[in-house]
Ligand code: SF4
């Protein structure tokens with residue numbers, strides 16, 4: 530029995546670290562079309578997701594996506610309670626780390642210093658990570674240099690998170706977080722919670738180990754409580770007590786509501802699940818029907834091949850029912866591009882190396898080309914870095 534709880538605790542921590550690592554590296558991963566694996570590009574109002582580009586310039590797509598996200602969140606909360614808070618939320622993930630790492634230090638001053646350093650580092654990592662979900666990490670420095678708005682947003686975000694990690698931590702979960710307020714009306718008598726396993730009440734020895742470690746200062750034995758963030762700290766504490774005393778796992782754990790039985794035949798659960806499925810189908814249908822008929826992307830940077838000339842690969846993908854000739858021009862007249870035209874057949878893909886001859890000094894070593902495949906449509910702008 531002890532082994533079960535120890536293994537579950539390890540899986541819990543491992544999952545948290547895997548989620549955190551994924552969240553950090555996802556903006557850096559590029560798919561075969563040269564875009565991020567998952568990122569909302571603010572400059573183009575496009576969602577890059579798994580080799581697909583969804584344009585949110587269309588109000589309808591954005592509206593469906595927000596509704597889907599909301600209903601999925603409601604459905605998850607109805608079924609699993611605040612599982613998001615304990616298992617996936619970066620606020621509680623980093624707050625738990627700051628408390629557990631700094632509490633190991635006995636000297637009070639050193640403990641405070643370590644907490645400040647951790648809060649600073651975690652706030653910095655989180656700020657950069659969040660911003661990279663909106664601006665490509667590969668253009669991040671140049672975007673910061675050229676946009677004072679971005680710098681301001683970054684500084685404000687960093688200060689906000691730093692103060693939160695330093696002074697607020699779990700008070701945020703308890704008193705401020707809007708999700709915690711909403712979840713009170715979303716949960717019901719069958720929602721999963723962390724608390725006393727039914728039938729084990731008499732085994733409690735009133736040691737209060739679970740209450741002492743609870744970051745939101747509640748009594749886990751009286752759960753369900755709206756302030757519980759499902760961090761499992763009380764479960765681990767109780768397990769330690771019983772491991773020492775009776776060599777079996779503790780009396781706290783996950784409980785499926787008042788009956789301690791998974792009940793999926795709840796009207797509200799069925800409604801939110803059904804709506805989520807309908808919205809998901811609608812979103813996919815909308816994405817497919819509005820997917821770009823023609824896509825051009827730059828593959829890497831333009832490499833210097835001598836005599837002021839650069840070579841770069843571009844990828845063209847057509848979903849059109851006719852062959853087209855794509856015209857490339859440099860609107861700033863600082864470079865000549867060759868070939869000037871590329872032919873793409875019906876529903877075909879082309880990989881092509883183009884040459885760029887630089888005529889004047891190029892600001893920021895970045896050149897812009899316009900690609901036109903249909904005169905009735907605005908040109909597609911390509912940004913090319915010269916190396
Ligand atoms: S009751 Fe347990 S799971 Fe809930 S917040 Fe407190 S320690 Fe975490």
Ligand code: SF4
Nearest residue numbers: 733734736737739767
């Ligand atoms: S840690 Fe376990 S035994 Fe101790 S008070 Fe909490 S529930 Fe009871």
